[in-house]
Amino acid sequence: MATEAQPLNDAQREVLARLGAKRSERPSFEPGLRDHLRVELEKRLAGTVRMMGEELDESIWLSKHKLEKVHGCEVRFLAEEDLEFSWSVPVARGIVAHKAIEIEITTEREWAPLDLVDESIARLIDEGRSVGEWLASAGDAQLDAVRAEANNALVSYEECFPRLDRKWRPATEVPMRAEFFDGRFVLTGKPDLTIGHADGTVAGKVIVDFKTGRKNPAHVEDLRFYALLDALRVGVPPRRLVSYYLDSASMTVEDVSEELLHSTVLRVAAAAQKIVELMVGEREPRLVASPTCRWCPILGDCATGQASLRGDDDADYSWEP
Ligand code: SF4
Structure with missing residues (x-):
């Protein structure tokens, strides 16, 4: 990563120390993991596909943003789905x-x-x-x-x-994608940076997402989604997940395990179910207030969001997905 002559500052040394690992320290994953994850996800999506039936024949696209949104305030999720995207x-x-x-x-x-x-x-x-x-x-x-x-x-x-x-194989915004049920569900992602690669069944890749601003639990979930996507592609997940905060030169680091991948399968399947239920009218959208209400496009019409931003103790305030 560093050229031999390049002097490093403390922040750069920390990146090397926390992202690197000797081969003997890297985890192995059982062959067949890719198929296990796929079968598990298909099993958990099957009921949602049945709910879609003939009525909903479009593909459901699942990205890290969509997962975060639907596991947050469902009213806002629906409002933003209706908004036309515009560049800014x-x-x-x-x-x-x-x-x-x-x-x-x-x-x-x-x-x-x-x-x-x-x-x-x-x-x-x-x-x-x-x-x-x-x-x-x-x-x-x-x-x-x-x-x-x-x-x-x-x-x-x-x-x-x-x-x-x-030789560390750095790559930016590598597209990752997995399709289920003939494309009725499409999982997509593009991590900011990947470094390294799997060697046989030994995990070696580190996925890095760059952030500005404050740390947020959603950033960890974003990276777990990428880890699942990569495992569904190549059968060996990344070794380590890193949210790197440029403002503070600090990072949160998580090692990938099979348990982490299985819990992410559940989160993805739950998101898909919520989205479909909301689309076919089988679910009453839930209001979930949080500090992010201040950026909600319908804050002006939402008493719950306004109350939570005023710090009203009786407000329906929750970070729970
Ligand atoms: S203001 Fe907050 S609670 Fe109200 S819809 Fe928007 S995100 Fe949900």
């Missing part, structure tokens, strides 16, 4: 920053961070993706805001992470 500076800056990190990892050239951000914006525009179309038509003030915020994230990344050696 906060959404675009994350994509630009991730692109910049991708180039930083793969390039031989030395780039100044802002040049790297500009290169990312140019490549996204060239790729013709929808974010590229938005960037191409954004005003100067919006582009400046995207550039500034993506640059902040990139500079933080460069300060906190040592340079990644190619």
Whole structure:
């Protein structure tokens, strides 16, 4: 990961120490795990597929965001499902920053961070993706805001992470996907960064998601979902899951076990069931207030959310999914 001559600061040394492991310290997983997980998930999704019947013939897409949302406030989940997606500076800056990190990892050239951000914006525009179309038509003030915020994230990344050696197989935003029941359920994810790989049945990959702001239990669940997706793909899950907080140069780290994968199967199946029940009208959506009510698009019409933000003791306040 680090070139021999590269001097490391304390944050970079901590990354090396906590992400690395000798081969003798890495866990092995039984062959056949992929099939076991698939069979278990199919078993737990079977009732939900029956509920879908002929009436609901669309695919149900399950991402980490969707899982978090449906296990939170179901009223908000439904409200946001009805909203048309639109690009904004906060959404675009994350994509630009991730692109910049991708180039930083793969390039031989030395780039100044802002040049790297500009290169990312140019490549996204060239790729013709929808974010590229938005960037191409954004005003100067919006582009400046995207550039500034993506640059902040990139500079933080460069300060906190040592340079990644190619032989460690770093990869950014690798698409992961698993389909069930002929595509009626599609599980998808794209972890920010993966390092390493499985060697036979010995796990070796570390999955890293970069975060800004405060730690949140949902971040741990996001990574567990990625671990399940990877196990469903290759049969050996990642070895370690890391949420890396760029603002504080701190991380939460979790090792992957079979128990963790099985509990994630339950969480995914429960999310799928809730989504389908809500879609076919078999479930009364539940209000769950939390500090995130302040960003809810229907806060203005929600007395429960308003009460919880006022700190009303009688408010229906819960973090429970
Ligand atoms: S304001 Fe809070 S409780 Fe009300 S719908 Fe939104 S997230 Fe749910």
